[in-house]
Amino acid sequence: MTTTCRFMDRTVIVTGASTGIGAITARRFWQEGAKVVLVARTESNLVAVARQMDPTSTLVLPLDISEPEAAAYILEKAQARFGHIHIVVNSVVSHPQGLFEKNDLGDLAAMVDVNLRAPLLLCRLALPYLRRSGKGTIVNVGSMAGRIPVPGAATYSATKAALRTFSLALAQELKNRGITVSIVSPGPVLTDRVRRELDRIPDLVFCIPVLRPEQVADAILACAHDDKPERAIPPIGGFLTSAGEALPWARNLCLPLAWRLGRWRKGQIRKMVQSGLR
Numbered sequence: 001m002t003t004t005c006r007f008m009d010r011t012v013i014v015t016g017a018s019t020g021i022g023a024i025t026a027r028r029f030w031q032e033g034a035k036v037v038l039v040a041r042t043e044s045n046l047v048a049v050a051r052q053m054d055p056t057s058t059l060v061l062p063l064d065i066s067e068p069e070a071a072a073y074i075l076e077k078a079q080a081r082f083g084h085i086h087i088v089v090n091s092v093v094s095h096p097q098g099l100f101e102k103n104d105l106g107d108l109a110a111m112v113d114v115n116l117r118a119p120l121l122l123c124r125l126a127l128p129y130l131r132r133s134g135k136g137t138i139v140n141v142g143s144m145a146g147r148i149p150v151p152g153a154a155t156y157s158a159t160k161a162a163l164r165t166f167s168l169a170l171a172q173e174l175k176n177r178g179i180t181v182s183i184v185s186p187g188p189v190l191t192d193r194v195r196r197e198l199d200r201i202p203d204l205v206f207c208i209p210v211l212r213p214e215q216v217a218d219a220i221l222a223c224a225h226d227d228k229p230e231r232a233i234p235p236i237g238g239f240l241t242s243a244g245e246a247l248p249w250a251r252n253l254c255l256p257l258a259w260r261l262g263r264w265r266k267g268q269i270r271k272m273v274q275s276g277l278r
Contacts (some may be wrong), residue, residue, distance in 0.1 A: 016092030
């Protein structure tokens with residue numbers, strides 16, 4: 001257990017909790033005193049994550065978050081098990097790689113359903129539960145690709161941009177109404193999926209320094225604690241994407257350098273992965 005317990009006896013729902021950022025986030029919340037509802041499709045992976053925690057403080061819900069009935073089911077089960085729902089973390093993601101015109105139509109629909117429609121539905125249905133808890137919190141996990149367009153990830157960029165805009169707008173709607181909303185916008189994260197699909201990821205993605213999943217989990221917990229509307233990590237990525245958004249002509253001038261830098265960094269990551277380093 002960590003020495004801090006910022007979330008003692010609070011109930012947290014974490015989607016995408018079977019691997020990567022979601023799994024680490026769920027464990028971190030539990031380590032800080034929370035009761036955790038773990039949601040993902042693969043039951044065996046969820047059970048493996050839950051085994052690292054106290055079974056009296058966890059609830060495993062293996063289901064597909066994109067199914068229409070999923071959000072209501074999650075909330076009902078969490079309420080029945082723990083009595084209150086205080087925090088909702090939407091960290092599930094769908095990100096098939098490749099150029100838009102070569103993406104499978106089913107993959108395009110899945111990205112919209114998983115990355116955008118499912119978080120919106122869960123947020124909408126969670127509001128009464130969060131309000132009843134006294135102080136509710138929503139943390140959505142976006143992407144640096146939602147702050148600036150990434151060629152080769154057009155649909156993913158679109159869904160994450162929409163999730164970011166939704167989160168910031170909802171935060172304003174709910175201001176002073178007992179529920180806060182935050183968006184965490186990370187740059188590239190060295191997850192197992194990124195290791196597997198490294199060669200298919202556009203070089204441009206890696207012009208921003210690569211994060212560890214633990215760093216994203218830290219940002220999620222920080223937002224859940226202090227209610228900051230957005231954390232863009234690493235900070236240099238937040239600065240560059242903000243500058244590129246404000247000055248598109250400058251962004252276009254810098255793109256060739258960014259592609260070269262990303263290609264170099266990607267080569268360094270490939271060497272690290274091949275050597276078995278984490």
